[in-house]
Amino acid sequence: YTEAWDKDKTQIHVMPDTPEITLSKQNMQNYSAYKYKEGYRKQLGHHIGARNIEDDPKMVWSMHVAKIQSDREYKKAFEKTKTHFSSPVDMLGIVLAKKCQELVSDVDYRHYLHQWICLPDQNDVIHAKKAYDLQSDNCYKSDLEWLRGIGWVPIGSLDVEKAKKAGQILSDKVYRQPPDTIKFTSVTDSLAMVLAKHNAETMNKV
Template identity: 45%
Template sequence: MVSVLAAKHGQDLVSDIDYRNYLHQWMCHPDQNDIIQARKASDLQSNDVYKADLEWLRGIVWIPVDSVDYVRVTKNQEMVNQIKYKKADLDNCPNFTSVVDPPEIVLVKINSVSQSDVKHKETFNKVLKGKYLFSPDTPYITHSKDMRKLYSTILYKGA
């Protein structure tokens, strides 16, 4: 007898009957909305109803090929697709010939070279950098050259 009781006690420990609290069936009048709402809430919480709904949903397969949303999404994907968008341009790429620059573009290029500081100072930096450019005809320049000779200590000591 003790072994039977021990077996029952072991079965109670192993089974999950005590862990689950199954909700009972509600009996109410059809016009009692608060009890109907409570019953729906308890049904939503019920594990059995959830599993039954899940099994029911697994059997349903619907491919919305002709639905409005599916058609709209496929059209949008075609519009956004970069490969299809660029395909016509890539097909015509070997036939492309460059157009001669119009006069406005030529004028802009000439003006950009004229206004460029680098191009403006290019000859000075290459050829004349560090040298003083002057015209030798002015009297101030000739006077400064003569005064340089007078004040020079090398010429004074060498003479």
């Protein structure tokens, strides 16, 4: 009997739901909360806060630095690899770009004529000059320049005959014909002639 008690007396058997254990746990929790809030109670009245983050310059600067650092870390890999670019030469996009460049290129589109020298008295040169003169605007318009200002009316047309008739009607020579050009004869024993002679004699006597 005592042997079993001697073995068991060195071991402690505690029931977790005893009032003493429950009270001890509660006191430990209260003491921990008190120690946790002790630093907060000491800082009360020593710090002036802001309404939001934008009102605090230090917080704004911290956010700006964090943003810059984040962008720098984000772009670090890109900055390292942006100059190292390789693409296959037979890629469809590159082939199409080369084809479009060939179509748009001005080098293959324009084929400049070669420079050559010929004698001015060659038959083909003379013939070319003659053909060029015939096709030239100056030679083409030379007849027109010569005829410019020269009036031309067909003889015997209605307008020409009207102009001639009007000129004859308005002509002073035709309207007033001199008497010496008119051939006429008068009767010497007519009443008018006898009276004229008698008056002439009377005037002479006076």
